[in-house]
Structure formats: C-alpha cells, structure tokens
Amino acid sequence: MNEHVVRVLAPQVLSILVRRGNDFAAAEDAVQDALLEAHRSWSDAPPDDPKGWLLTVAGRKLIDARRSEAARRRREDALSHEPEPAPAEQADDTLLLLFLCCHPALSPASAIALTLRAVGGLTTREIAEAFLVPEATMAQRISRAKRTVSGRPFAQPGDVAVVLRVLYLIFNEGYAGRVDLSAEAIRLTRQLALACDEPEVAGLLALMLLHHARRDARTDEHGTLVPLDRQDRTQWNEAEIAEGVRILQAALARDRRGEYQIQAAVAALHDDARTAGETDWPQILAWYDELRELTDNPVAALSRAVAVGEVDGPHAGLSAVEELATRLGDHHRLDAVRARLHERAGHLDLAAEHYTRAAARARSTAERDYLTRQAARLRRG
C-alpha cells in the first residue's frame, strides 16, 4: 500500500462517506479500519480501483458498526448503486471536510490535529512526532476533536477564514519532526484553492509559497538563523517565487483585499529584491498602512514599525515601536525590533541590551541563539 492511497485516497473516501450523511467520527473510524484491511490484503496485488475498494470496505465497516441486519442490507444496496463523484464534487468534498475539521467549536490545536489526520491523511504517529508529544496524547486529542464535531452542522461557507487560520498555523509549525508541516500546509491550501474561489485563499497560498521559497537560505550549515538581509538570495526557490507572485497578482486583480494577500504582497516585494539594499521599503510600508486599515493586530503593527524605520529612519521606527509597547506587553519580538532600530541609530549599548532581553524571551532555540549572538557581536564592537 503506497503513500498515495493513505494521503490522497483515504481523505477522499472519508469525505464521500460524510457527504452521504454518515456521522463524521464513525466514518473516520471506518476509513481507518478499511486502511488496516487494505494493508493486510493488498500486499500481493492491489485492486485496480483502490478508491472504490476502500469506499466499499469502509462503507461495509460503517454498516457493521451499526449492527443492524435490516439497515445493513438497505445501506449496502444504496452504497453499491451510488455513482462515483465527478472531479468537481471531489473538490466540494475536500471543502466540506476542511470546514468540518476546522469547525469553530474546536480549539486551534484540535483543529490542526484533526485536519492533518482526516484531510492530510497523516498517521497519528506522524502528527505526534511533528508536535513532539506522545502518540497516545495525540490520539486522545484527535479522538476528542472527532467527538466534538460529530453530529454538528457544517460551518457555513463564510467561515473560510477559520479554515485559513488553521492552515496558516500548520504552515507556521515548520518542520520540527519527521514531517514537513509547511509543505503539508501548502498541499492542503492548494486543495482548498481548487475548491474555493476566494481571493484570500489564493492570498494565503501565495504567502506560503513566497515564504517557503526562502527556506533553504534561512539557516546556515550549522542550523543558525540567517536574517533576511543577510540571506544568500541565489538559494531562494525561483519557481516557488514565480508561482506565488502569479497567484497573488490574480488575487489582487479582483480587488477584494485581505490580510493574507497584503502579507503576501510584502513577501513578494522582499523576494523581488536582488539584494537587501534594493528592497522597495516605501512600497512595503504602503502595504502595511493598508493592513493597518484592515486589522489592529499589534504584531502586524510591529512589522510596520520595521518598515517605518527603513523608510523614515531608525528614530521614526523607534517612535512607532513605543506606540505599540503597551499593547504588545513583553512580546518576544518587541525587544528584537527595538534592538535592530537602536543599532541602526548607532546606540550600540542599548541595542545589545535589547538583544539580550529579546533572547531571554525568545520562544525557540534558533531565535534565542541568533539574538544571543547579536548581543555578543555588539558588545565586542
């Protein structure tokens, strides 16, 4: 049984079963049982129509679970006579599954786990490894999430923002374990983009591609973080950048701006500069100004303060940062931005102090190590 079956066909079979009105938790169990049976019986010769096989077996498992002889005959007949969905229906099915797995009743962590399992087709062990928790913990998290969404009405199409947020969170998890969650998030967002004609879906896909394109340049051979302005830009993935820009332009042309499109536009401007010095900061600042109209997210405002520092000088940047200071509290990025601006203003002692404070609040070892080194570099100079 190859990965295609588990990762691609199993979620399709699940969505068909759910669309036919089956309970989500029961359908998910049935698909897992069918995969186990496939694992046992396909070793010699996989069937010609693996999806049809899985659908039939999972359908039978569902019926077995109901333990009703009469219901069994009735539903088996119904299953065997139902036609295969057309490609357009398959896209709708993906959408339906995503809405269910990202149901607003779920906490983000539960929605992430359920999405990776039911739509991404990852095993519980793979998801557990990606999040560095015991497999039993992840199994429990998924099982609770399934119980929560079971029997709930589907989220309305207007809730696509909830789905996008979950996909963005998955993307941001990066690749801590064996599974590349960023690549997985891109794969799922591509599926969503096929099924859902919303500019913000395209915007998120573009944003992911435009950031993913820089991945190889973001760390050196020792695993140390390399900041954007020091990255070897020849290592950036041009194909991903080109695709991201193409998708973004088509989305922006529809003139329904949203947060993801704007963040993607900023990423595109960075990706477009051949050297850090050629970065079009005035244009980036204009995008952040537009973003500020849409959201009062203080982290976005902090990114805007960086752009202000580049366009109007470090003192203007510092003023913009201080306006945010009370709202951001002790957010770990606040001191990192202060440090960078103080360094540009020539206040090297202050900059070192802020780098040290930022390092103490960093939430990842890579960030902490980078900030610690920055402080050391300034103290030496």
Add this chain to the structure above:
Amino acid sequence: MPKYLLLKNYTGGPERHPNFAPMSEWTEDEITAHLAFQRHVGELLRERGEFVDVQALSPEGTYVRYGGPGAAPVTTDGPFPETKELAAGWFMIDVESEARAYEIAAYLSSAPGKDGQPIYEWIEVRPVLSDAPAAVE
C-alpha cells in the same frame, strides 16, 4: 501549541502559604490521598490530550563538575543549606495557551496535604523553547 514544564519544588519559590505542613507531619492516609491526586492530574492531562511527560526526582543528588585538565571529576553530595531550590519532579504539558498552563499549575498546587487541605505549593511554570523557528519571518 506551546509546551510548559510545571516544576514542583520541595523548597524554593516565594514565601510559603501559612497552611503548609511538610509531608513528614502527614498521616499515611493523607500521603495516599496526595499521591492519588498526582495520578489523577496525570490521567486528566492524558484524557485531554495535553500530557507530554511526568517524572519524579529523588531528593538525593550529587553535584558533579569538570575537575580541570587530567583531573578526576569533582563531586559533592547535597543537599546544601545554601541551596535554595530542590526540584521534586515535573509535569510537561502541551497546551493551547499560557493561561491554560497556569490553570493546570494552580490545580496541581491544590493537591491535598495535611487534614486533606490544599497544600498551596508553588509550582514553577517554565515555557519550553521550540526546536523550530517559525516558518514566517
């Protein structure tokens, strides 16, 4: 999801709650009830999909350091009067938010002690640094 270490200290932390009575003054039943509560917290965390690890540490420990070039390691037995803190054990949890970590820590601190009263033990909550930097700069 961030991970947190909930560190239980024998001593250490801010000033003790006036109700605190050391385990040496508890009855056997009180100790049994206390240990049952610890297991109950573990089960609760497992059931909610928040459990990562639980460990208890022996109070006996040894300090070891490099002895210098060519020299044997230097060892000293504790505990020491000047040692302010002595870790008794920990829970590691993987939770939605810092607020949830505090909630669990406070619950852990309500473990029954003497006369079945909460021990009001200080739990040190430490964020665990993630391995991977965020994918977005």
